[in-house]
Amino acid sequence: MSVSRRLETFVAFSAEVTAFTPTEVWGTGLTQRYLDTVDGVVGTAMTDALLNAFDRITTQSAGERTAKLRQTVFGCEQLGPVARAVVKLWYIGTWYALPAAWQERFGPAAQDGTFVPTPDAYVEGLLWSAIGAHPPGAKAQGFGSWQFPPGIPKF
Amino acid sequence: MSILDRRAIMVDPGVLKNSGHYDAIIVGSGVAGAIIANELAQAGKRVLIVEAATETDRSFKGYSSYLQHFYGQADKDNQSPFPVNRNADMPRSGQLRKLDPLEINSTSYIVQSGPYVTDTVYTRAFGGTTIHWEAKTPRMLPQDFQMQTLFGQGKDWPIRYHDLEVDYELAEREIGVSANVEDQQYLDITFRSSYVYPMHGLPLSYLDQRVAAQIDGSEVELYGERYPLRVRPFPQGRNAIPNQKYDGGKGYQPVGAVASHQIDVGGRCQGNTNCVPICPVQAKYHAGKTLAKAFDTGRVDLLSQAVASRVVIDSASGRVTGIETKLYHDPASPDHHTIMITGTLYVLAGNAIETPRLMLASGLRSSSGLMGCNLMDHAYLLNWALMPQICGTMRGTTCTGGIVELRGGAFRRHQATFSVDIHNDGWGWATGSPASDVVELVDAGNKFGADLRQAIIDRVSRQLLLAFMIEVLPSESNRVSVNPSYTDLLGNMRPVVSFTVPDYTLRGAAYARQFAKTVFARLGAEDHTKYDPSDYGFVTYEGEPFAIRGGNHLAGTHVMGTDKATSVVDTNQRCWDHDNLYLVGAGSMPTIGTANVTLTLAAMAFRSARNMIMQLGRLHAPVQT
Ligand SMILES: Cc1cc2nc3c(=O)[nH]c(=O)nc-3n(C[C@H](O)[C@H](O)[C@H](O)COP(=O)(O)OP(=O)(O)OC[C@H]3O[C@@H](n4cnc5c(N)ncnc54)[C@H](O)[C@@H]3O)c2cc1C
Numbered sequence: 001m002s003v004s005r006r007l008e009t010f011v012a013f014s015a016e017v018t019a020f021t022p023t024e025v026w027g028t029g030l031t032q033r034y035l036d037t038v039d040g041v042v043g044t045a046m047t048d049a050l051l052n053a054f055d056r057i058t059t060q061s062a063g064e065r066t067a068k069l070r071q072t073v074f075g076c077e078q079l080g081p082v083a084r085a086v087v088k089l090w091y092i093g094t095w096y097a098l099p100a101a102w103q104e105r106f107g108p109a110a111q112d113g114t115f116v117p118t119p120d121a122y123v124e125g126l127l128w129s130a131i132g133a134h135p136p137g138a139k140a141q142g143f144g145s146w147q148f149p150p151g152i153p154k155f
Numbered sequence: 156m157s158i159l160d161r162r163a164i165m166v167d168p169g170v171l172k173n174s175g176h177y178d179a180i181i182v183g184s185g186v187a188g189a190i191i192a193n194e195l196a197q198a199g200k201r202v203l204i205v206e207a208a209t210e211t212d213r214s215f216k217g218y219s220s221y222l223q224h225f226y227g228q229a230d231k232d233n234q235s236p237f238p239v240n241r242n243a244d245m246p247r248s249g250q251l252r253k254l255d256p257l258e259i260n261s262t263s264y265i266v267q268s269g270p271y272v273t274d275t276v277y278t279r280a281f282g283g284t285t286i287h288w289e290a291k292t293p294r295m296l297p298q299d300f301q302m303q304t305l306f307g308q309g310k311d312w313p314i315r316y317h318d319l320e321v322d323y324e325l326a327e328r329e330i331g332v333s334a335n336v337e338d339q340q341y342l343d344i345t346f347r348s349s350y351v352y353p354m355h356g357l358p359l360s361y362l363d364q365r366v367a368a369q370i371d372g373s374e375v376e377l378y379g380e381r382y383p384l385r386v387r388p389f390p391q392g393r394n395a396i397p398n399q400k401y402d403g404g405k406g407y408q409p410v411g412a413v414a415s416h417q418i419d420v421g422g423r424c425q426g427n428t429n430c431v432p433i434c435p436v437q438a439k440y441h442a443g444k445t446l447a448k449a450f451d452t453g454r455v456d457l458l459s460q461a462v463a464s465r466v467v468i469d470s471a472s473g474r475v476t477g478i479e480t481k482l483y484h485d486p487a488s489p490d491h492h493t494i495m496i497t498g499t500l501y502v503l504a505g506n507a508i509e510t511p512r513l514m515l516a517s518g519l520r521s522s523s524g525l526m527g528c529n530l531m532d533h534a535y536l537l538n539w540a541l542m543p544q545i546c547g548t549m550r551g552t553t554c555t556g557g558i559v560e561l562r563g564g565a566f567r568r569h570q571a572t573f574s575v576d577i578h579n580d581g582w583g584w585a586t587g588s589p590a591s592d593v594v595e596l597v598d599a600g601n602k603f604g605a606d607l608r609q610a611i612i613d614r615v616s617r618q619l620l621l622a623f624m625i626e627v628l629p630s631e632s633n634r635v636s637v638n639p640s641y642t643d644l645l646g647n648m649r650p651v652v653s654f655t656v657p658d659y660t661l662r663g664a665a666y667a668r669q670f671a672k673t674v675f676a677r678l679g680a681e682d683h684t685k686y687d688p689s690d691y692g693f694v695t696y697e698g699e700p701f702a703i704r705g706g707n708h709l710a711g712t713h714v715m716g717t718d719k720a721t722s723v724v725d726t727n728q729r730c731w732d733h734d735n736l737y738l739v740g741a742g743s744m745p746t747i748g749t750a751n752v753t754l755t756l757a758a759m760a761f762r763s764a765r766n767m768i769m770q771l772g773r774l775h776a777p778v779q780t
């Protein structure tokens with residue numbers, strides 16, 4: 001995969017597993033940083049395996065894609081924990097250490113651990129927009145905004 | 156107010172000896188120390204503030220660096236914005252664990268000698284713990300000052316509510332409190348006629364309103380008396396819309412961000428939901444705002460990275476002759492040198508742990524023997540549930556409303572009172588939400604994509620956390636002490652805390668749990684509360700389990716009273732034993748009721764400052780400007 005194609009596939013995968021649009025994913029400004037984070041922890045070969053597994057199912061219907069993702073990605077002993085770490089990374093902005101059992105079998109992933117790749121990661125966590133709120137300490141919604149019902153975006 | 160370059164002098168310790176005479180040496184730049192520094196300086200007195208921490212956040216850049224540090228931490232514990240400084244260390248809840256019987260844990264800064272482990276914290280930073288506080292500012296109830304007389308429990312104060320009433324108003328001005336008098340007139344709280352708070356109250360959150368819709372107008376019965384329930388807004392030390400009627404129609408000018416350059420933010424709270432541990436825009440009061448005014452007078456000097464280590468006394472007169480202080484050059488290294496600092500009056504404002512710690516480390520136990528005793532802190536009991544509808548949790552200030560009708564009542568003969576906070580930030584304090592929810596939904600729930608996104612909304616936006624702040628009465632065995640076996644890097648003895656949650660409080664906790672269940676039933680909310688036996692705050696009472704959290708409202712350790720035999724300080728917070736030494740802060744409070752302590756300690760600081768000015772007048776101390 002070319003460098004730019006790799007990034008596009010990572011964005012498409014991220015959009016798929018977070019239920020945010022690719023535009024919203026790009027909008028965080030963190031796509032390259034996160035791809036680098038995954039590469040850094042599990043190595044480019046395993047990242048490629050993840051992206052290729054997703055690439056193979058992109059033309060299928062949404063329902064089929066979900067079923068296939070369960071079988072071949074989230075249900076894969078090797079790729080599953082990595083995919084879950086990517087979902088958590090997008091939602092929370094923290095890379096959560098891979099399970100010890102994964103490390104024993106597929107490691108060592110030397111850079112693994114629980115960490116925030118960049119202070120922006122916290123601020124751009126998708127969790128906050130999903131619930132119509134904002135990350136505590138950033139992107140405040142304005143004086144008195146809290147008295148009204150939340151604007152939870154449709155998706 | 157324009158906040159331009161301050162003449163806050165980072166005093167060169169080398170020239171300190173020759174820098175002239177100080178009317179007062181104040182140890183600690185927290186709210187208590189800051190108010191006294193400012194009051195004395197406004198009256199023309201010369202002041203030196205001795206502060207253990209670095210002065211990082213005096214600049215806006217320094218303040219912002221705390222924020223970046225906070226964003227970048229994976230574990231956002233409530234001290235996460237404040238980098239480690241072993242020379243002026245502070246407690247961090249992440250370092251705690253449950254104790255075995257008789258075990259002592261000295262791995263955390265506060266040595267926990269048990270049996271109960273307290274996760275209470277304070278912040279040793281320029282401006283003290285208010286950089287970190289939540290800024291709820293209720294007054295104490297008049298009945299709180301007479302616990303012994305009215306209920307046969309705890310102690311009476313040597314002063315009453317009305318003695319502090321005007322000082323409460325000064326404290327509300329200094330902190331910049333937002334509230335409406337009509338919401339705060341409950342139980343026996345009174346206000347002087349025509350008084351209004353500096354700013355209008357902050358609106359209740361949507362979550363508060365959903366709770367109010369179901370419980371307002373309902374009642375509970377306790378020991379045969381009925382108590383009506385209502386969700387009320389809390390008074391808060393954060394900027395809202397100024398009240399034009401304030402100060403006889405003069406209005407009030409909110410104080411925003413303080414820095415060495417004019418920065419136009421913080422004039423009004425933006426709903427950052429991050430009041431604890433740090434408000435990004437400084438809409439929330441912190442003592443730096445008072446210090447800025449004090450420095451503006453040109454009469455206040457600051458010596459930072461200076462840890463007061465020993466109070467030196469003339470044994471004949473009992474007067475303080477100086478404070479031995481260790482100056483370190485770099486927070487990363489224990490290298491330091493020691494100097495003696497002298498002035499006319501001495502004021503220890505290190506907070507209710509650090510002040511008695513310093514006194515005890517100096518061998519000064521008070522003739523009453525009560526130095527460090529009677530440690531109090533509110534006991535928090537958390538109860539959490541899911542509301543039947545989406546409430547938009549995670550928005551607003553940490554807390555806008557709660558249930559306060561059980562702060563007082565005849566039941567105080569039998570059990571502790573409480574004040575209930577409705578948390579706008581969900582279950583975070585109890586479970587680590589919302590990050591813990593996402594982790595659980597992804598890892599155990601096997602959710603991703605649209606399923607996950609919907610599940611997050613259902614799980615997080617319906618969260619309700621009721622935090623019960625329960626009264627703790629003074630008990631001599633709950634205390635701070637020192638022990639030469641436990642020292643910090645500079646060789647100063649660390650505080651050792653022994654604490655048991657009194658039965659009176661646990662009876663209040665047992666009722667609090669029952670009360671929470673009643674409220675959840677009235678709301679149709681799904682109760683998710685559970686207390687883990689491995690939790691460091693785990694206790695049982697009559698077979699029922701609870702996990703108690705520390706309240707960060709430390710008090711009682713240099714108790715105020717009417718005589719030398721039964722108290723450490725007089726009603727002006729001056730030591731009975733040392734007539735030029737004041738111990739100021741919540742340590743002087745005989746009881747704490749269900750008021751977060753800071754407004755009251757700030758009011759007492761105004762009272763003490765007046766007395767110091769009178770005392771300095773009597774001593775004919777030279778006034779230099
Ligand atoms: C998370 C949290 C939330 C809180 N929320 C509220 C709230 O909503 N409402 C409320 O009323 N209160 C609240 N509090 C409590 C409030 O912050 C404290 O009561 C208040 O800040 C105490 O002020 P102080 O000036 O007495 O002490 P501090 O603010 O602790 O200041 C003491 C200063 O002395 C310095 N010092 C200590 N020892 C030495 C030494 N030996 N030499 C030199 N300097 C020294 C310290 O570095 C510090 O700067 C909260 C506290 C926390 C931690």
Ligand code: SF4
Nearest residue numbers: 424425427428430434
């Ligand atoms: S809600 Fe935000 S802006 Fe308001 S005081 Fe808290 S942190 Fe500051």
